[in-house]
Amino acid sequence: MxxxxxxxxxxxxxxxxxxxxxxxxxxxxxxxxxxxxxxxxxxxxxxxxxxxxxxxxxxxxxxxxxxxxxxxxxxxxxxxxxxxxxxxxxxxxxxxxxxxxxxxxxxxxxxxxxxxxxxxxxxxxxxxxxxxxxxxxxxxxxxxxxxxxxxxxxxxxxxxxxxxxxxxxxxxxxxxxxxxxxxxxxxxxxxxxxxxxxxxxxxxxxxxxxxxxxxxxxxxxxxxxxxxxxxxxxxxxxxxxxxxxxxxxxxxxxxxxxxxxxxxxxxxxxxxxxxxxxxxxxxxxxxAKFPARFEVLHERPMIILDGAHNPDGAKALAAALHSLGKVRIAAVVGMLAEKAVDTLLSEIGPLCTRMIAVDIDNPRALGRDALCTEASAYCADCRSASDYIEAIRLAAEAVGEDGIVIICGSLYLAADIREIALAYKN
Incomplete structure (x- = not known):
């Protein structure tokens, strides 16, 4: 074996x-x-x-x-x-x-x-x-x-x-x-x-x-x-x-x-x-360090990876983003269908200039188009992206070098996107 x-x-x-x-x-x-x-x-x-x-x-x-x-x-x-x-x-x-x-x-x-x-x-x-x-x-x-x-x-x-x-x-x-x-x-x-x-x-x-x-x-x-x-x-x-x-x-x-x-x-x-x-x-x-727990992967723009996917996790993530002061934020989000989708979107969406919905490689995932539709109730500029590189580019474009890109919604997403985010070039 x-x-x-x-x-x-x-x-x-x-x-x-x-x-x-x-x-x-x-x-x-x-x-x-x-x-x-x-x-x-x-x-x-x-x-x-x-x-x-x-x-x-x-x-x-x-x-x-x-x-x-x-x-x-x-x-x-x-x-x-x-x-x-x-x-x-x-x-x-x-x-x-x-x-x-x-x-x-x-x-x-x-x-x-x-x-x-x-x-x-x-x-x-x-x-x-x-x-x-x-x-x-x-x-x-x-x-x-x-x-x-x-x-x-x-x-x-x-x-x-x-x-x-x-x-x-x-x-x-x-x-x-x-x-x-x-x-x-x-x-x-x-x-x-x-x-x-x-x-x-x-x-x-x-x-x-x-x-x-x-x-x-x-x-x-x-x-x-x-x-x-x-x-x-x-x-x-x-x-x-x-x-x-x-x-x-x-x-x-x-x-x-x-x-x-x-x-x-x-x-x-x-x-x-x-x-x-x-x-x-x-x-x-x-x-002590732990991947995907408000983990900074890139500095300009600041790309942060967080595994928040339930109500309290979403609230903690929103509070952490608030603590960083007034800054432009865009989110890349992918979620499982059974998770508290609306709760996370309602906490994060109002903070964001733009939200980009992506698919997760999991049979229980909520499709990016459905996720984008739900997110539009909380953020005026919602888009879907077919690949993670494009999603990060769209998010970074919305906030500029001084802004924040938060990637969240699922640890499955965190696992698949982390290396791509680490390798991001402006």
């Missing part, structure tokens, strides 16, 4: 199992010797900010000298982003070897009528890899939900982190924030230290507080009111919190509050014996 065949095997599995539950991942990991039982975890769930919080926390731990695994979902550019150790993606050879090891057990289960879903397989591969690499700690991001997510197979983590909860994946998780919070709270096990996003939705926070009370867990809620934001730019933010000053490269006010979750998570780990100095905490936060 080569790397291409290994990826093809992974992606050939069904996207979801026949029914929600942890039985399949538990059995697969049992057949593999339960590698997860020999690892320590920070478990991160939520709707928005999971990846950023995971990466910031891991960056601090690595800065402090701990061999740190990172499991993120979804990836943006390369499948191997899902499994990293000390910022290095799993090698093609290691992933291929692991698929060769796990595949016979997946097929054994299939023969017995138990169908392993793709994310369950990926989770099992990651657990094997992190054990193989002898990680000191793993920052583990939930895929979807929490309660029945395959990452929830782990024993109580050193810390559970719940980032901002809002509406997304409503067909699976429920159509209210409170229902979704119940699913996210499923990662809270007995006697767990739980760090919560500082500006959590009140309904979601009530659910999390109740779940912590029922499980004897401690809820840690950073004080949003004690944060002093000193600067917000496209290249990061400076803020003061708890008597210390910090800089982060991830842009947008929402990332400041994600950083608070990372800081409080590190405090929990310090109380459990992890030696992290304040200088290491600051350096780790400052060094």
């Amino acid at each position: 080569n790397y291409r065949q290994a990826l093809e095997y992974i992606h050939s599995q069904k996207r979801f199992g026949p029914k929600p539950g942890l039985e399949r991942i538990q059995k697969l990991l049992s057949l593999l010797g339960n590698p997860q039982d020999r690892l320590r975890f920070v478990h991160v769930a939520g709707t928005n900010g999971k990846g950023s919080t995971t990466v910031m926390t891991a960056s601090v731990l690595q800065e402090a000298g701990y061999k740190t695994g990172v499991f993120i979902s979804p990836y943006v550019l390369d499948f191997r982003e899902r499994m990293q150790v000390d910022r290095e993606m799993i090698s093609e050879a290691d992933l291929t070897q692991l698929v060769e090891r796990v595949r016979p057990l997946v097929e054994q289960m299939r023969a017995g009528g138990e169908i392993v879903a793709e994310f369950e397989l990926v989770t099992a591969l990651a657990m094997c890899y992190f054990e193989q690499q002898r990680c000191d700690i793993v920052c583990l991001e939930v895929g979807i939900g929490g309660r029945f997510d395959s990452t929830n197979v782990i024993a109580p983590p050193l810390a559970a982190v719940i980032t901002a909860i809002s509406l997304d994946h409503t067909q699976m998780l429920g159509d209210t924030v409170e229902q979704i919070a119940v699913e996210k709270a499923g990662i809270i096990k007995r006697n767990t230290d739980v760090v919560c996003y500082a500006k959590q939705d009140p309904g979601a926070l009530a659910v999390l507080m109740q779940h912590c009370a029922e499980t004897g867990s401690r809820l840690i809620l950073p004080s949003a009111g004690s944060v002093e934001i000193k600067s917000l730019t496209a290249f990061g933010s400076d803020f003061a919190y708890g008597g210390e000053e910090y800089h982060i490269r991830l842009a947008g006010e929402h990332q400041v509050y994600n950083a608070l979750s990372a800081i409080e998570t590190i405090r929990v780990l310090q109380n459990k014996g992890f030696a992290v100095r304040e200088e290491q905490l600051k350096n780790g936060l400052a060094n």
